[in-house]
Amino acid sequence: MPSERRNQNINSGSSRLGKPSPDGAPWARPASSNWSGWLFASIFGVGMLLSQSVAVVAQVPASVPDELRTVAEKSLFTATSSSQEVEDFLARCDQLSEHIRCVEYGRTVEGKPMTAAILAKGNFELGQKDQRFRALVIGNIHSGECDGKEALLEIIRNFALQPNSEWLDKLVLVIAPNYNADGNDKMGKTNRPGQVGPDAGMGVRPNAQQFDLNRDFVKLDSDEGRNLVSLMDKFDPHLFIDCHTTNGSRHRYLLTYDVPHNPSVEENIRRVLREQMMPELTRRLGTQGIDTFYYGNFDRSSTRWETYGFEPRYSTEYAGLRGVLGVLSESYSYASYANRIRGSREFVLANLNYCVERGDELTRLVERTREDFIATAKARPE
Numbered sequence: 001m002p003s004e005r006r007n008q009n010i011n012s013g014s015s016r017l018g019k020p021s022p023d024g025a026p027w028a029r030p031a032s033s034n035w036s037g038w039l040f041a042s043i044f045g046v047g048m049l050l051s052q053s054v055a056v057v058a059q060v061p062a063s064v065p066d067e068l069r070t071v072a073e074k075s076l077f078t079a080t081s082s083s084q085e086v087e088d089f090l091a092r093c094d095q096l097s098e099h100i101r102c103v104e105y106g107r108t109v110e111g112k113p114m115t116a117a118i119l120a121k122g123n124f125e126l127g128q129k130d131q132r133f134r135a136l137v138i139g140n141i142h143s144g145e146c147d148g149k150e151a152l153l154e155i156i157r158n159f160a161l162q163p164n165s166e167w168l169d170k171l172v173l174v175i176a177p178n179y180n181a182d183g184n185d186k187m188g189k190t191n192r193p194g195q196v197g198p199d200a201g202m203g204v205r206p207n208a209q210q211f212d213l214n215r216d217f218v219k220l221d222s223d224e225g226r227n228l229v230s231l232m233d234k235f236d237p238h239l240f241i242d243c244h245t246t247n248g249s250r251h252r253y254l255l256t257y258d259v260p261h262n263p264s265v266e267e268n269i270r271r272v273l274r275e276q277m278m279p280e281l282t283r284r285l286g287t288q289g290i291d292t293f294y295y296g297n298f299d300r301s302s303t304r305w306e307t308y309g310f311e312p313r314y315s316t317e318y319a320g321l322r323g324v325l326g327v328l329s330e331s332y333s334y335a336s337y338a339n340r341i342r343g344s345r346e347f348v349l350a351n352l353n354y355c356v357e358r359g360d361e362l363t364r365l366v367e368r369t370r371e372d373f374i375a376t377a378k379a380r381p382e
């Protein structure tokens, strides 16, 4: 996402499995048997690692009816959903599952609905606070980076096919897969030079005002930004994930990530993300053959690996400053489209698994951190 530099170095070729794949992505290994095994990895795991789209689609289980296949799946990973197709898909999932409810949380600059899927057991309303961990995930803030959107649609669909999801005993999940819906529909085959697919084209980076929505979390000049922050105010998530695709340096990782690094983010938030959560997720994804590392780009001299800015105009920095566990997800632009979807999906699931496992502890940590922050702010002299 936020790369302003391009391709200063090439540091790819072989994964740590010892055999380079055609697109630099890791080769298949069996999925792990941790929490995620019960749902997704077992359903879609191994096949997605193959870069040939026909082989990948063969792994979409026959039990998924045609009307619940994503545009990416149906097109043999050559296309991505229009905003209307996203809306139709979400409506079908809503209809299928009593645990999924779609809500319009605003309208884009061009008047398109901004739809989020609420995945929860019972009659959950935004603003409701209970024991469950609350996670908000968005895709397509930069619309050409569309594999996150398709991955999130798969996640919603797979929940819809699991009527007794144990996850939802401990988790309330809100997913906004197509945040920049206006940009999504300005499809073109050359919108993302260098990105490997989808061949039929992808959306553009900015919204209809030509604003970069991932630079708008302070000024909130865009309708989309105001609507999303309003959704965050109502839902009050403990975890926020923003799904992107890289457009910079070449490296060996199917996906890179980052966490807030603004020095004003509370130490508790940064510490749990950097010292506990990300190292464990990296280890777990490694057991699935998905190599991950911190997001960045090489500097001009190719001697330093540098991340993006610390300013709260970026989504994950803003989340961190709100006292939220903010996570940036960046699938690798030069990996195949199918692999990127798999990487994005498994990374989001790994985050959710981790937070479900440590739900009580992380909920307490986030809420105590916010209470302390507010108390400190109120105690400051005039």
Ligand SMILES: [Zn+2]
Pocket: 001, 002, 142, 145, 244, 245
């Ligand atoms: Zn991006």
